[in-house]
Amino acid sequence: MSNDLKPPTSRAQFATKIGAIATTVGSAVGLGNIWRFPYEAGAHGGGAFMLCYLFFIFSIGIPVICAEFILGRGTRSNIFGAYRKLSPNGKWYLAGYIGIVASIMILSFYSVVAGWTVEYFVQSAIGALDLPSQQHYHTHFDEFSTGNWRPMIWTLIFLAMNFVILMRGVTKGIEKASNVLMPMLFILLLIFCINSLTLDKASEGVYFLLHPDFSKIDSTVLLGALGQAFFSLSLGLGCMMTYASYFNDKTRLGRSATMTAILDTIVAVLSGIIIFPAVFTFGVSPTAGPTLVFEVLPSIFHKLPGGVIWSTLFFLLLFMASLSSTISMSEISIAFFTEEKKMSRRKATILNTVIAMVLGSLCALSFGCLGDFKIFGMTFFSLFDYVSSNILLPTGGLIVSIFAGWVIDKKLLRDQMTNNGSFRFKALWLITFCLRYVAPTGITLVFLDSIGLI
Numbered sequence: 480m481s482n483d484l485k486p487p488t489s490r491a492q493f494a495t496k497i498g499a500i501a502t503t504v505g506s507a508v509g510l511g512n513i514w515r516f517p518y519e520a521g522a523h524g525g526g527a528f529m530l531c532y533l534f535f536i537f538s539i540g541i542p543v544i545c546a547e548f549i550l551g552r553g554t555r556s557n558i559f560g561a562y563r564k565l566s567p568n569g570k571w572y573l574a575g576y577i578g579i580v581a582s583i584m585i586l587s588f589y590s591v592v593a594g595w596t597v598e599y600f601v602q603s604a605i606g607a608l609d610l611p612s613q614q615h616y617h618t619h620f621d622e623f624s625t626g627n628w629r630p631m632i633w634t635l636i637f638l639a640m641n642f643v644i645l646m647r648g649v650t651k652g653i654e655k656a657s658n659v660l661m662p663m664l665f666i667l668l669l670i671f672c673i674n675s676l677t678l679d680k681a682s683e684g685v686y687f688l689l690h691p692d693f694s695k696i697d698s699t700v701l702l703g704a705l706g707q708a709f710f711s712l713s714l715g716l717g718c719m720m721t722y723a724s725y726f727n728d729k730t731r732l733g734r735s736a737t738m739t740a741i742l743d744t745i746v747a748v749l750s751g752i753i754i755f756p757a758v759f760t761f762g763v764s765p766t767a768g769p770t771l772v773f774e775v776l777p778s779i780f781h782k783l784p785g786g787v788i789w790s791t792l793f794f795l796l797l798f799m800a801s802l803s804s805t806i807s808m809s810e811i812s813i814a815f816f817t818e819e820k821k822m823s824r825r826k827a828t829i830l831n832t833v834i835a836m837v838l839g840s841l842c843a844l845s846f847g848c849l850g851d852f853k854i855f856g857m858t859f860f861s862l863f864d865y866v867s868s869n870i871l872l873p874t875g876g877l878i879v880s881i882f883a884g885w886v887i888d889k890k891l892l893r894d895q896m897t898n899n900g901s902f903r904f905k906a907l908w909l910i911t912f913c914l915r916y917v918a919p920t921g922i923t924l925v926f927l928d929s930i931g932l933i
């Protein structure tokens with residue numbers, strides 16, 4: 480860290496190296512991997528989507544995580560402060576507003592799905608998810624999600640739980656919980672994965688997910704995969720930046736970025752390998768959309784010996800994984816309100832929660848009474864999802880990569896990536912190259928392609 484950018488001592492820091500990685504993984508791993516990845520992959524042709532997704536994770540995702548880490552730890556600030564400290568006269572800090580809007584939009588629709596998870600946790604626990612056929616699971620979920628009250632109430636309850644955890648501060652709650660829960664979730668996914676591979680049409684499912692049909696790669700697949708990469712890695716909105724501002728000086732940024740991306744990707748791929756064999760075996764359409772996973776998973780659990788226990792445990796862990804993600808997205812606006820607007824943490828957290836409760840209710844009702852209310856042909860839920868993931872996050876990523884690649888002092892980049900020269904970081908040139916050229920051109924080309932300009 481350059482000398483003029485010393486951390487204000489009052490800011491909390493993560494106690495351990497593992498703590499730093501576990502919390503960024505805790506932010507990254509969530510419904511994005513287990514719920515959103517399979518439905519996006521299913522809707523966009525399976526293997527073709529997967530290939531583009533992997534390409535974006537490695538060529539754009541990892542460098543952009545590094546950029547966010549560099550800015551966050553280098554300035555010990557939230558997204559606004561980071562841009563302002565490094566470019567006091569520039570307008571770069573405006574990217575912070577993209578982050579705030581994106582984080583609130585995501586928190587709103589994400590809480591709805593997290594609410595579904597809580598409902599399914601309760602239903603598993605009381606044995607109400609034991610149904611005779613796939614068709615029953617379909618109807619069951621449909622009746623629940625289109626009914627107005629229950630999904631909305633769960634959304635609100637989820638946001639209230641998120642609120643309580645946020646009030647307890649940064650390091651305590653999050654760090655401890657992530658350390659235990661993420662490995663547990665991982666083990667559970669591995670077990671389900673092995674089970675899915677024994678299903679009748681496992682090979683069809685795996686083929687669908689892993690075999691790229693190049694003719695299917697078009698602008699929607701590219702934009703969808705880019706958006707999914709950003710969403711899944713919690714990138715482009717300053718989330719990783721805020722977390723990195725709590726890293727200690729010994730955390731190796733390159734290693735943490737790569738670990739986070741790899742673990743996140745493994746979880747997404749595992750989840751695909753769990754879902755698609757089941758999709759083909761039970762005759763569900765891979766293009767079912769946001770409801771896909773909730774219709775298919777219970778069928779998988781039903782076939783497992785001791786299914787009730789597995790499914791209860793799974794929905795509980797998925798709920799926890801969602802919480803560690805919503806906590807991280809909430810921290811963006813909370814850090815903004817407290818550090819930029821000088822609000823108390825309590826007030827900032829209440830404000831964040833109230834906004835998300837109002838918008839979250841609209842998203843929850845998108846499957847029920849607001850189903851016909853469309854803006855640009857999309858319900859509130861899909862609009863928030865589409866705009867945040869496919870437009871705002873990649874735009875935030877474009878800005879941060881240009882800023883880190885071209886604007887800031889190269890010394891800050893080097894100092895941060897090598898912890899002030901305390902070790903050699905061989906891939907520095909590669910990260911710099913990707914930030915300067917690959918990420919900005921890649922994101923711009925996908926944007927131009929999707930609006931039909933190329």
Ligand code: PHE
Pocket residue numbers: 506507508509510511512585710711712713714716718804805807808
């Ligand atoms: N990455 C999280 C997930 O995959 C979602 C998220 C997006 C979290 C943006 C924070 C910020 O579930």
